[in-house]
Amino acid sequence: MRNHRISLQDIATLAGVTKMTVSRYIRSPKKVARETGERIAQIMEEINYIPNRAPAMLLNAQSYTLGVLIPSFQNQLFADILAGIESVTSGHNYQTLIANYNYNRDSEEESVINLLSYNIDGIILSEKYHTLRTVKFLRSATLPIVELMDIQGDRLDMEVGFDNRQAAFDMVSTMLDKRQRRKILYLGSKDDIRDEQRYHGYCDAMTRRGLAPLRINPRAISSIHLGIQLMRDALTAHPDVDGVFCTNDDIAMGALLWCRERQLAVPEQISIAGFHGLEMGRQMIPSLASVITPRFEIGR
Template identity: 30%
Template sequence: MATIKDVSKLAGVSVATVSRFLNKNGYVSKEAAQAITEVIEKLNYRPNNIARSLAGKKTATVALMVPDILNPFFPEIARAVEDAAHEIGYTVMLCNTDNDADKEAKYIETLIQKQIDGLIISSYTIKPEQVVNLQKHSIPVVLMDNAFPGQDIVSLLSDNRGGGRLATQHLIASGCRKIGHICGPMHITSSRERTLGYEEAYKQTGQFMPSLITYSDFTVKGGYDSMIGLLDSHPDLDGVFASNDLMAAGAVKALIERGINVPADVKVIGFDGIHMEMMVPELSTIAQPIYEIGKTAMNYVVALINQEPIDKKSRLFAVELIEKQSTKR
């Protein structure tokens, strides 16, 4: 295996020059950079990241922490993060927490010990003090789909409240008069905001009542169980807005099992915009720009690693209504 000394010898430059070139730290002439690049390709040289880490250098590795890898939203995020990382020579370590706070805490401790360069977190159980602790260990953090107001933490969020309004307004415009809402966990920022958007839009019709909201857990089973509960309480429902696409899929399953036609009898819309073409009927949804969010998260965490300025500590992404069969007139 080629070493940095082999590269410096063949390129005719010092080891320090090769090090500055590899770490992008300090001046390297164009001639030296070209010579080093040619030798690296010839020798197929790869920096020893473990040695660089022990020496206090960056390892070009970031971690992505997600709460549920079985939710198609998060593999799409992971794909975007990994694509962006590959473009700039970074490696991504995936940490799936299963919405388990203890598992999440163990991951964080391990990442601190491994001196990870940075961390992208999409979590429903993370606490602000955990993020602050990571920052104290010089590990930059970018939050996705969550925020801690008042904390100096970079956060990427979609327009969840606006999306909740848009979903509800779409159901109203499609002829729905009695609209139920399957809400996600209320301790999650995005879930609360989507519910607020539903309430703001539906209260304008004068038909809103608190019992039309049921609470679930962002899973297909949760959506199914909540839909059964809504039908038992409000058998005359003609519209449902679920706070994510998985719960919407569960709601459609429950409706079909009850012999209720979707969309002729009850129209259903979800939130996220994940790929669910296999569903019949195909699901209308409020789509987040999932790929753009993931790519932005990677670019932001690398900027923090390199101590580069970021234009906004909190960024809000626009959402889009995707109308498909489940809400057609």
């Protein structure tokens, strides 16, 4: 039999129970006697039955579904976060609806509205800065909201993250004090609030030591290729730079590759540091110095 032709009554007849018992088992297996539940489950397995959850999502207050918004499918950072989220949801019979908004707040707004239409039980956001309309819809939904990767500024409900400014300050301070660098340049990417926080942390470390901040920020989505271009531009404009702090590991890996191609010894001649501690950066030669962020744990 095909799934769309199978009814709850069909399963009830085959299992020797009532239709109501089958319905109760599908909604809450623990509310049905163990032997009865095993019999129903066996019948469902034999006939390849997949429950239609749409009616329950409309009728019940709980849909067992969470909405998750991420700004990019191409960034390993968010793959790690999703893995952390699903390490918990899978054990609690929850499903995730994932939307990608490509670092565009208007697109995020549209995705939030679409996800809310599915009667989700909660929503997880990858950042804390949204359009006013997005905030209005989220507050009206009266459901749990979690914002990730940042603890600066106001929050809608709950937040899980770290202080980007302090983390950048600590890394640049280490480069200045332990590596004895005097001219460190900041390589950014797009116009992003977390990038700005890291830049301010970099500036804090530089100005505290009486050093002038230097910045190249093309307002472009980060990539290894962009890092190669930025490093070339940086050393063309500032040939005496002896350190580079990058807003993320993609940029830093590109910078490292450019130095290797030009036979500039890292870290002997120039120090390079990134942000997030991605696995690919750790496997490079030499291994990339980076601020390690607990992405899986943040998602979990």
